[in-house]
Amino acid sequence: MSARFAKFLALPLLAAALSAQVNPPEPAQDAADPSPKILPDTENSRATDTLLLGYRLADYARATKDARAMIVAARMIDSIPLKKGTDKGRLDREMVTEGAVDTLTAADLFAEAGRLAAGDPDLLAEIEASQAEQTRGVACPCNSIRTARFVPAKTTWTLRVTRRGGEPFVVGARRDSAVPVVLRVLDENGGLMCQDRSGNVTLYCRVNPIWTGPVSVQTVNYGEQGTGVALVSN
Numbered sequence: 001m002s003a004r005f006a007k008f009l010a011l012p013l014l015a016a017a018l019s020a021q022v023n024p025p026e027p028a029q030d031a032a033d034p035s036p037k038i039l040p041d042t043e044n045s046r047a048t049d050t051l052l053l054g055y056r057l058a059d060y061a062r063a064t065k066d067a068r069a070m071i072v073a074a075r076m077i078d079s080i081p082l083k084k085g086t087d088k089g090r091l092d093r094e095m096v097t098e099g100a101v102d103t104l105t106a107a108d109l110f111a112e113a114g115r116l117a118a119g120d121p122d123l124l125a126e127i128e129a130s131q132a133e134q135t136r137g138v139a140c141p142c143n144s145i146r147t148a149r150f151v152p153a154k155t156t157w158t159l160r161v162t163r164r165g166g167e168p169f170v171v172g173a174r175r176d177s178a179v180p181v182v183l184r185v186l187d188e189n190g191g192l193m194c195q196d197r198s199g200n201v202t203l204y205c206r207v208n209p210i211w212t213g214p215v216s217v218q219t220v221n222y223g224e225q226g227t228g229v230a231l232v233s234n
Helices: 003-009 011-020 043-064 067-078 106-117 121-134
Strands: 029-031 082-084 144-151 155-163 169-175 181-186 192-196 202-207 213-221 227-233
Touching (some): 043 144, 043 202, 155 227, 169 181, 169 213
Antiparallel strands (some): 144 227, 155 213, 169 227, 181 192
């Protein structure tokens, strides 16, 4: 692992410290097995964890109008390369109207941090320095995949993926509106492996498959309106 990539993997520690100041962590996921086998992180799972924590830190920074937290979130998100998912999965209802999906980027967050800075010269200098550092690139041997889709009201989006036994599977879903969304991971027999119904903007699941095989990732929109959803996984 490069020293530069290792530095960015340390960003979650700062992110957790910032968010814990006024928003202590609460249990967010319901595991089907209350004591699953815990598998050690790989670079891929750690990178996806970093990305998802960056999304959650951005949510926190926006709610608390914290420019410095937004800068950290932008750096975290920009530090993890993403591949675009080609399999869009399936919806359990026919889509009448296609909607837009918001693509949250580090550039968006740096711009938002600039607005939150409200002219503070120290914060603006920090934003400029962070952006200059990011443009030099990060050597990351990661394989995080982002798949985005508009999910209509009262609809379930299912994406099937094959996971390798012995490696943790980290997946998150970020909605771009206020509708209630639930994230689920099911095994090949339809058994619940993980569920996040916390109501957070960014939902999170981690499962520890002991054998290689397919799993289904479901995003359920219980709302009266459609919403864009971005799924990120290793």
